[in-house]
Amino acid sequence: MDFDQSAAELGLKEAIKDITSGEKENPESDAFSTAPLNYRNMLLKLMKALSPTGYLETGVRDGRNSTALVAAQEELAAWSPPIFLSVETSSRMVGRLLALFGKGPECSTILDSLLNGQLIGSAAFSETNASFDQNASETRATLQDNGYIITGSKNWVAGASSADLVACLADSGGRPGVFIIRAGDKGFSTGTELTSNAIPGSGFNPVTLRDCLVPSDRAVIPDDKDFLNTVKLWEDQILTSLALGLSQRSYREALSHSKTHHSGGKPIIAYQEIGFKLAEMLTLLQSAQLLAYRAAWADETGNREAEVLARCAKVFCSEACERISTEALQVLGTKGVFEESLAASALRESKFLQIAGTSSERSRVKIGDNVLRDASF
Amino acid sequence: MEFSFSQEQAMFKDQVIRFAVKEIVPRVRDHELKGEFDFQSFRRLGEFGILGLHFPAEFGGSDADVVTTVLAGEALGEAGVDGGLTLSYGAHTFLCADTIFVHGTDAQRKKYLPKLTTGEWIGCMGLTEPNAGSDVASMTTRAERAGEAYILNGNKMFITNGPLADVAVIYAKTGKDLRHAGISAFIVEKGTPGFSAGKNLIKMGVRTSHTSELIFDNCMIPAENLLGVEGEGFLMALQTVEWDRSALMAPFVGGMTYVLKKSIAYAKQRHQFGRPIAEYQAIKHKLADMKIFIEAARTLIYRIAWCKDQGRPLNHLEAAVAKLFVGDWSLKPANDAVTLFGGYGYCHEYDVERTFRDSRLAPIGGGTSEIQKKIISKLI
Numbered sequence: 001m002d003f004d005q006s007a008a009e010l011g012l013k014e015a016i017k018d019i020t021s022g023e024k025e026n027p028e029s030d031a032f033s034t035a036p037l038n039y040r041n042m043l044l045k046l047m048k049a050l051s052p053t054g055y056l057e058t059g060v061r062d063g064r065n066s067t068a069l070v071a072a073q074e075e076l077a078a079w080s081p082p083i084f085l086s087v088e089t090s091s092r093m094v095g096r097l098l099a100l101f102g103k104g105p106e107c108s109t110i111l112d113s114l115l116n117g118q119l120i121g122s123a124a125f126s127e128t129n130a131s132f133d134q135n136a137s138e139t140r141a142t143l144q145d146n147g148y149i150i151t152g153s154k155n156w157v158a159g160a161s162s163a164d165l166v167a168c169l170a171d172s173g174g175r176p177g178v179f180i181i182r183a184g185d186k187g188f189s190t191g192t193e194l195t196s197n198a199i200p201g202s203g204f205n206p207v208t209l210r211d212c213l214v215p216s217d218r219a220v221i222p223d224d225k226d227f228l229n230t231v232k233l234w235e236d237q238i239l240t241s242l243a244l245g246l247s248q249r250s251y252r253e254a255l256s257h258s259k260t261h262h263s264g265g266k267p268i269i270a271y272q273e274i275g276f277k278l279a280e281m282l283t284l285l286q287s288a289q290l291l292a293y294r295a296a297w298a299d300e301t302g303n304r305e306a307e308v309l310a311r312c313a314k315v316f317c318s319e320a321c322e323r324i325s326t327e328a329l330q331v332l333g334t335k336g337v338f339e340e341s342l343a344a345s346a347l348r349e350s351k352f353l354q355i356a357g358t359s360s361e362r363s364r365v366k367i368g369d370n371v372l373r374d375a376s377f
Numbered sequence: 378m379e380f381s382f383s384q385e386q387a388m389f390k391d392q393v394i395r396f397a398v399k400e401i402v403p404r405v406r407d408h409e410l411k412g413e414f415d416f417q418s419f420r421r422l423g424e425f426g427i428l429g430l431h432f433p434a435e436f437g438g439s440d441a442d443v444v445t446t447v448l449a450g451e452a453l454g455e456a457g458v459d460g461g462l463t464l465s466y467g468a469h470t471f472l473c474a475d476t477i478f479v480h481g482t483d484a485q486r487k488k489y490l491p492k493l494t495t496g497e498w499i500g501c502m503g504l505t506e507p508n509a510g511s512d513v514a515s516m517t518t519r520a521e522r523a524g525e526a527y528i529l530n531g532n533k534m535f536i537t538n539g540p541l542a543d544v545a546v547i548y549a550k551t552g553k554d555l556r557h558a559g560i561s562a563f564i565v566e567k568g569t570p571g572f573s574a575g576k577n578l579i580k581m582g583v584r585t586s587h588t589s590e591l592i593f594d595n596c597m598i599p600a601e602n603l604l605g606v607e608g609e610g611f612l613m614a615l616q617t618v619e620w621d622r623s624a625l626m627a628p629f630v631g632g633m634t635y636v637l638k639k640s641i642a643y644a645k646q647r648h649q650f651g652r653p654i655a656e657y658q659a660i661k662h663k664l665a666d667m668k669i670f671i672e673a674a675r676t677l678i679y680r681i682a683w684c685k686d687q688g689r690p691l692n693h694l695e696a697a698v699a700k701l702f703v704g705d706w707s708l709k710p711a712n713d714a715v716t717l718f719g720g721y722g723y724c725h726e727y728d729v730e731r732t733f734r735d736s737r738l739a740p741i742g743g744g745t746s747e748i749q750k751k752i753i754s755k756l757i
Binding site: 001002003004005006009015034067078084116255272274275278279280282283284286287288290294296298301303308309312315316361364365366368369370371372376 | 378379380382444535563572637638641658660669672673674677679694698749752757
């Protein structure tokens, strides 16, 4: 047992801090009004800076989470939630898919480019009428002589308009597969960016695939029947770290305001009704952090409870984020309501966290299933 | 960061669970119903070594580290030992015996610790007063020096083990006009003229732990019964906070694991509308919330224990965070368990109503949730 952060944990986190401290604070506030191209340029610049630190490839080739990874993720997520989401989707989602399930030189080449920060990847898994949870996909991949023909549509694809390639989930003769589609491939098109309350900047788009040909060496069809569950857990872990980053933003903003805003001749933190809210927020934040770190440690060490801890962390951290952010907004008072604040955006995004990946409801069912199965109970 | 227990720690936890299931748990329900302190079980805790786990062997202990000690508390709760017995153990070992161990003279240690670690004697600690709870410095119990003695006058309230204790660590004011700096600690033995305990207070939960007022009416004790030096009593009380936030909280968390196990077993065997209720989403959600609470809470209290093992000064912020979380967040899963059991959950024989009542103490005892929030808000 050791509750101190190791040199490796601190090192990666400090590297992220060094890179982001030289950048504008809250860069996504600009991204609200900028074109996808500007966002893409901002993202590419950051990913190139991140690559030498080892952040992009941490846990990619072994598929494992780690406490060092969470420490660094938390730092990046607190700096910019949309950039964090884009970076993580590219490396920890698409990168892991290629590293662990991809076969052939083309997959290796793409993976190297993603981890060098030269390419941006996006993941198209969700569909309007099919639940990823149920491993269902109405998008079809049909094998032909020169590759797979993909037909169907995907929705809520984060960062599709700024990505170089999209990893698209499709049903291939009853087996789920992921097909790497390049932005310019014939038959692939990105729809208009969806108006969203969550994670502005990275953008969510529908994508359409109409007889889109994907060469066989860009098809990832794992033998592992459980691979979609694995991918879902990767996504959940990213969202867990995002929840920590957003919670930190809300807490810090409220704390800062409570010390500088005066009422009745003293800073408002001096009033119990404010100070106690901040105490509750910090309690939730620290509880969430420790649970997320422990879940990552369990995964890193192959602990038998790794999956259930990851699910517990996802539910707890995302719901703690909502509670912390709503209290932060209350502490900010009228300022929080009439001006766009970090807490206000975190509050909106906390709902995204509870829905995206494995929803809180499905997670609870899976945690329940796990404890019902667990022989130690 | 690294969150594993050593093999020895994990094995010891299993041993404690097996011991408690066999020797203590069968006696819990009856004692709890009658509100009786279970002397036999308390002494068995002593024989097994739990009462003195972290003390040196020369005083009857096992030299265990703090994490192991906390694991033992969690194991007792997980086995199904009621919150009353574990609270009595906590007050006895951590609030009384440990204060004597840390601040006592060699003579005091040799005199009291061997009897306390075996359970031959029962210890308690008197800090709270009828009109001085969270505001410790406003205590009115006085200790006045009279030659080679001190004369104590005043009352203590809500004292765990009060009616049963053979020895008490009592905090009293020696500096009339001082607040915290005027508080000193004393050892008072049962039978000392002028020292008496009130009737056992009938409580909502933790009923096998007996609680009472302590009355000091010109109670004369030898000056050698002063613990440490005059004016350091408040610091001594503060040092028990580490135990309050770890070892005393651990049985609550372990108790929630016990409740989760009971709930799982019940949900599998209870059928409604032709299938076990375990198959319904609403039931799974409740089980999940229990599990989430347990895992979040465990990590917080083990952080306090681990820091103490490293010899670090108490981090008041982290200690308050742990206490606040366990205190406030344990209520919902405890309540959920009662609901999950339906009508049976309201009945004594299924234990979950007992855990529900016991858990209500968590946000009150050892520093209320409001005090934890006050501490945190001052430190951030």
